[in-house]
Amino acid sequence: MRTLRTPLRAALVAAVALVSLAAAPAPATADRTGPGGRGEPRAPEEFVALHDVAPTIRQEIRYFTPHNFAGEPIDGYRAPLCLVTEDTAQALARAQRSLLERGYTLKVYDCYRPQRAVNHFVRWAKDLDDQRMKAEFYPRVEKNRLFADGYIAEKSGHSRGSTVDITVVKLPAKPTRPYVPGEPLKPCYAPRPERFPDNSVDTGTGFDCFDTLAHTDDPRVTVEQRANRRLLKTTLERQGFTNLPEEWWHFTHKPETFPDTYFDFPVSRRSLASRH
Template sequence: MRTIFLAILFVLSFSSVPATAAEGLPARFVYLRDVAPDIVQDIRYAGWHNFLGRPVKGYDAPECILTLEAANALKAVQEELNASGFGLKVYDGYRPKRAVADFAAWSKAISDQIAKNEFYPAEDKKDFFDKGYVALKSGHSRGSTVDLTIIPWPPRPGESYTPGQELKPCTAPYDVRFNDGALDMGTGFDCMDPKSAPLSNDVPLVARHNRLLLRTLMEKHGFAPYEAEWWHFTLKKEPFPDTYFDFPVAAPAK
């Protein structure tokens, strides 16, 4: 009888593992598209249009992965925006530790500045650590931090990026800098400049309004802003506040 009881417990323990774990993600992690398929994804670190100017280590697919709690909260933000003719576009979610290490290694290679003209036109790369643009740890690796913006709804097409094309400063006016179809937020995504601070007054009034809208809705649904980047938010009640993961960002298993 004891043997049968232990066998039942063994089967039940496996049947209770969340489906995402069986698909290759840790328990409580999900693909955002499975929770909120309408949220547009532009996962910059899986491609060439980012401040490194190349794909980042650990990003094997252009997918946004988040904890289930963060994904559900974003879904609520999306639904509220949709009611007013807007929606969300995400640039990054979960970020492996190996990607953070890649950022750090790149920052120390001072001569590698292929993307400077767009992403840090007025900043000196040697100061990145001191100014907090790059760090040795990232909240993204805990799975409940997201980089995102607001877009018109239904989505409108933006510019397509081709490696090697002319780069325009992320601090340039809205009609001059790279246009990815988002509302005017005062700077482009990942713009390493003081103008990227959410409460900066050194951006147009319409951009300040759009930033406030994003911040207000994200806070309403449980996210905390980061005071150096208008696009960066972390779920206040994140399920893994002290755990930094390193599994790769990969496509869902077929």
């Protein structure tokens, strides 16, 4: 993509950054501590809050809310906060600077995910009577197939701290209305005007869409949707991320800081080491 030459280009980048900073979410303060707050496991010092490293990256932490495939806030998410290893945060900051130059911003849906959250997913998947969110997130997949088809597993790379679920938003970003529990649901693969509204670019499906259309290179998406997926993928690949082919939104920074460790500290600022 053609870019402007300095000093005009520099002035444009600065202006876009100021707009994004002004609209970026403040560090999360809500903290659902609940019982057992004391004595909880803590994050290693390599973990940081993404907002402290890259404050212009937007955050829409879905598992803190009921707008996800389980239809309820997920265990371990005590704040709407993105926690990642520091090298992952720095790589995301570099990718963000590249996108700001082109008038876009990153937005994360999920980052570090505690093992207790993964356990919550497993319990939910085994409860075949709970189908309240099927119409949006897995309308073409039977719930008893979620394990066999690889949509739910007992371990997640998110628990190691170097994986994020992420998308791109065109600036200036429009607000996304909140989900209202019980509202009519639309399929995650429906045309953009029919899906639940999201201020991200159109990538062909919503986030966490349990459907083959969410495969990064699925040939059925439109030219525009394919270009948007490519923008996200190439931008992150330049900073050391690899994509999970079955999910256009899923990226892992390599080499992982903790390639073999699955953590279970809560998503909360209280989990971070004191230096953060």
